[in-house]
Amino acid sequence: MTINSQKISSREQAEAILDKYDYFLFDCDGVLWLGDHLLPHVIETIDLLQSKGKTVLFVTNNSTKCREEYTKKFHKLGFGSVTKEQIVGSSYATAVYIEKIMKLPKDKKIWVLGERGIEIELQEAGYQTLGGTDPELNVDSFDPEHPYFNLDDDVGCVVAGLLFQVNYLKLSLTLQYLLKDNKSIPFVGTNIDSTFPMKGKLLMGAGSIIESVVFASGRQPDAVCGKPNSGMMNTIKAKNEGLKANPLKGLMIGDRLNTDMLFGRNGGLDTLLVLTGIELEQLVSKVEQQPTYYASKLGVIYELTQ
Numbered sequence: 001m002t003i004n005s006q007k008i009s010s011r012e013q014a015e016a017i018l019d020k021y022d023y024f025l026f027d028c029d030g031v032l033w034l035g036d037h038l039l040p041h042v043i044e045t046i047d048l049l050q051s052k053g054k055t056v057l058f059v060t061n062n063s064t065k066c067r068e069e070y071t072k073k074f075h076k077l078g079f080g081s082v083t084k085e086q087i088v089g090s091s092y093a094t095a096v097y098i099e100k101i102m103k104l105p106k107d108k109k110i111w112v113l114g115e116r117g118i119e120i121e122l123q124e125a126g127y128q129t130l131g132g133t134d135p136e137l138n139v140d141s142f143d144p145e146h147p148y149f150n151l152d153d154d155v156g157c158v159v160a161g162l163l164f165q166v167n168y169l170k171l172s173l174t175l176q177y178l179l180k181d182n183k184s185i186p187f188v189g190t191n192i193d194s195t196f197p198m199k200g201k202l203l204m205g206a207g208s209i210i211e212s213v214v215f216a217s218g219r220q221p222d223a224v225c226g227k228p229n230s231g232m233m234n235t236i237k238a239k240n241e242g243l244k245a246n247p248l249k250g251l252m253i254g255d256r257l258n259t260d261m262l263f264g265r266n267g268g269l270d271t272l273l274v275l276t277g278i279e280l281e282q283l284v285s286k287v288e289q290q291p292t293y294y295a296s297k298l299g300v301i302y303e304l305t306q
């Protein structure tokens with residue numbers, strides 16, 4: 001297949017990108033960093049964009065942190081001026097979906113298979129959560145008589161996302177709520193990412209964690225709120241009128257084709273795939289829907305314009 005995607009490798013190309021777009025939407029894992037390992041010239045690139053008055057937003061499928069915690073991570077890694085309002089994560093998108101679209105009554109509790117990020121965003125939306133990072137669930141031996149198996153009838157929704165502290169009890173309790181009341185409790189996933197990029201390796205992604213309870217329960221999530229879900233893009237456009245009015249003034253920068261690039265394309269934005277995360281260069285020419293641009297790393301935008 002011919003390659004239509006432009007590889008960013010010259011000053012002219014990098015300067016043309018800086019001139020053409022007003023909104024830069026950045027994926028995080030695999031673009032800005034791998035875990036806590038900052039990728040080359042990322043801060044310089046973000047600073048360059050902000051010095052030119054560009055709107056910089058961060059759109060992550062990583063549900064383990066809430067926007068507040070992400071703001072702290074940004075500051076710890078040297079992104080001094082980033083604010084909570086610039087960050088949209090899949091946990092926040094999930095909370096918006098449950099509150100505004102599903103309209104789950106606030107007296108209903110939410111069972112969480114996932115980390116603090118999901119719990120905090122749901123609690124900020126006014127919901128009580130169960131499960132999640134409750135230390136009672138971090139058990140070594142498995143007891144089928146564990147008190148949590150007396151299921152809470154106030155649970156009105158199950159949310160599943162990336163979970164680092166995986167164990168048999170948490171998965172089995174989530175399964176009980178998915179089977180309860182003739183499988184009628186709404187089931188929401190945070191994102192579909194099959195793998196999680198870390199320095200030099202791919203780890204288990206949220207999508208693979210979620211798939212374990214999908215397979216056991218025979219249920220698909222009623223909604224998966226992260227990229228490429230259009231709800232996340234609608235949330236961003238609702239807060240950025242200029243992008244809503246002219247999506248082609250926006251550029252989505254990501255490392256995964258079936259989330260970031262699809263999300264940007266579906267939103268009417270141009271797309272830039274960077275090769276520091278999930279995808280390999282040889283794949284770019286093989287996909288039918290190619291990104292507008294691709295680059296070895298995000299930092300080339302800064303490096304090529306110095």
Ligand SMILES: O=C(O)[C@H](O)[C@H](O)COP(=O)(O)O
Binds near residue numbers: 162191
């Ligand atoms: O497994 C996951 O959840 C994903 O790999 C992770 O969340 C990706 O985050 P993003 O690249 O969207 O920042």
Ligand SMILES: [Mg+2]
Binds near residue numbers: 029030256
């Ligand atoms: Mg990524």
